[in-house]
Amino acid sequence: MSDETTEMPASEEQAAARDATNWAKSVSRLNVSEVPEGAVNINVEGRRLTSPIQGFGKMWQKTYQVRIPADRISNTDLIAVWKQRFPAFWPDGNNFYGPLTGIEPGEVALLNMSLPGKMKLSTGVMVLYADQESFTLMTPQGHMFAGWITFSATQVDENTVVQAQVLMRASDPIFELGLTLGGHKQEDQFWQHTLTQLAAHFEQEADVDTQVVCVDKKRQWSRWSNVWHSSAIRSTLYTLRAPGRALKRLFKRDRAVA
Amino acid sequence: MPEAATTFDVREVSDQTRVIDIKGDITAQSEDVLMDAYGRASGDGVSAIVLNFTGLDYMNSGGIGLLVTLLVRAQRQHQRVLAYGLSDHYRQIFELTRLDEAVGIHDSADDALAAAGRS
Numbered sequence: 001m002s003d004e005t006t007e008m009p010a011s012e013e014q015a016a017a018r019d020a021t022n023w024a025k026s027v028s029r030l031n032v033s034e035v036p037e038g039a040v041n042i043n044v045e046g047r048r049l050t051s052p053i054q055g056f057g058k059m060w061q062k063t064y065q066v067r068i069p070a071d072r073i074s075n076t077d078l079i080a081v082w083k084q085r086f087p088a089f090w091p092d093g094n095n096f097y098g099p100l101t102g103i104e105p106g107e108v109a110l111l112n113m114s115l116p117g118k119m120k121l122s123t124g125v126m127v128l129y130a131d132q133e134s135f136t137l138m139t140p141q142g143h144m145f146a147g148w149i150t151f152s153a154t155q156v157d158e159n160t161v162v163q164a165q166v167l168m169r170a171s172d173p174i175f176e177l178g179l180t181l182g183g184h185k186q187e188d189q190f191w192q193h194t195l196t197q198l199a200a201h202f203e204q205e206a207d208v209d210t211q212v213v214c215v216d217k218k219r220q221w222s223r224w225s226n227v228w229h230s231s232a233i234r235s236t237l238y239t240l241r242a243p244g245r246a247l248k249r250l251f252k253r254d255r256a257v258a
Numbered sequence: 259m260p261e262a263a264t265t266f267d268v269r270e271v272s273d274q275t276r277v278i279d280i281k282g283d284i285t286a287q288s289e290d291v292l293m294d295a296y297g298r299a300s301g302d303g304v305s306a307i308v309l310n311f312t313g314l315d316y317m318n319s320g321g322i323g324l325l326v327t328l329l330v331r332a333q334r335q336h337q338r339v340l341a342y343g344l345s346d347h348y349r350q351i352f353e354l355t356r357l358d359e360a361v362g363i364h365d366s367a368d369d370a371l372a373a374a375g376r377s
Contacts, residue, residue, distance in 0.1 A: 053326065167323050
């Protein structure tokens with residue numbers, strides 16, 4: 001009797017292994033396993049992920065790049081450092097509460113962002129994809145934009161080219177207005193700062209090359225109701241209710257002592 | 259940039275429908291070849307672009323981004339985008355990224371072409 005076990009070619013095996021480890025497992029709604037101290041989980045738990053297809057505003061592709069001499073850091077080593085110290089390169093006042101396991105496919109991180117007017121925005125991201133040369137964060141419903149950001153590093157000639165690329169639509173009409181009235185500029189500054197700090201970590205003074213392309217000028221008016229999930233509105237309401245929550249906690253503590 | 263390890267062949271199956279046969283990997287480096295293939299596929303009167311993923315070896319998040327861009331370009335031309343030949347894994351990726359809400363996914367070439375013919 002012949003052995004009819006079929007073997008997968010080595011290249012297919014490798015591809016299947018990459019698939020299994022690099023992509024997040026399919027989820028219908030996000031689940032935050034642990035909320036670190038200081039983080040706020042009002043706009044992530046139970047939310048669905050959103051691609052640019054589900055967003056409201058114009059669709060943009062924004063690419064930010066810096067070059068670092070390859071003899072200083074290889075692309076894979078750079079990505080390893082970036083994953084490990086991801087929030088360290090962000091502008092002050094913005095917090096990324098990543099899971100203890102680090103940036104791994106499927107992990108969910110909570111974000112507390114600073115917006116103009118001392119406004120705080122509580123939102124989050126899920127790690128959609130991660131390999132040795134790149135990782136991608138995808139946004140949930142209610143985030144300021146629907147889409148993802150891919151961070152990558154490639155070896156080009158004598159340089160390690162480091163890139164952050166955002167593919168996005170504003171989630172709802174309020175965020176679209178906000179982006180138009182200075183939000184895009186603030187976002188550009190955010191990633192330019194991040195890449196400058198990342199390059200500085202490797203002792204490289206770098207100018208950030210920024211390219212902004214409007215992929216689709218049309219707004220998707222059928223998505224206006226995304227505003228229902230708006231993290232801006234919910235974060236503001238959460239902040240306004242803070243005194244009430246503090247009183248409630250105090251009352252509960254007093255009753256427990258009594 | 260590293261050269262894209264991918265080929266995209268375009269087939270005309272009817273006046274309204276073109277099939278793009280994908281072979282190899284789809285990553286961010288595939289942008290030029292994919293958009294070139296879309297340009298060749300998208301002529302006057304074409305109302306459906308069918309992506310044949312049977313020969314797909316690997317796709318990363320950059321590749322998914324390219325598909326979103328292709329989808330937007332097709333929608334601007336009032337074309338539908340359909341797909342077949344996706345492995346279970348990539349079907350799940352389409353669901354995860356919610357690309358399946360805009361791309362019609364089919365089990366076989368016959369199903370996809372029949373759906374394209376109805377567009």
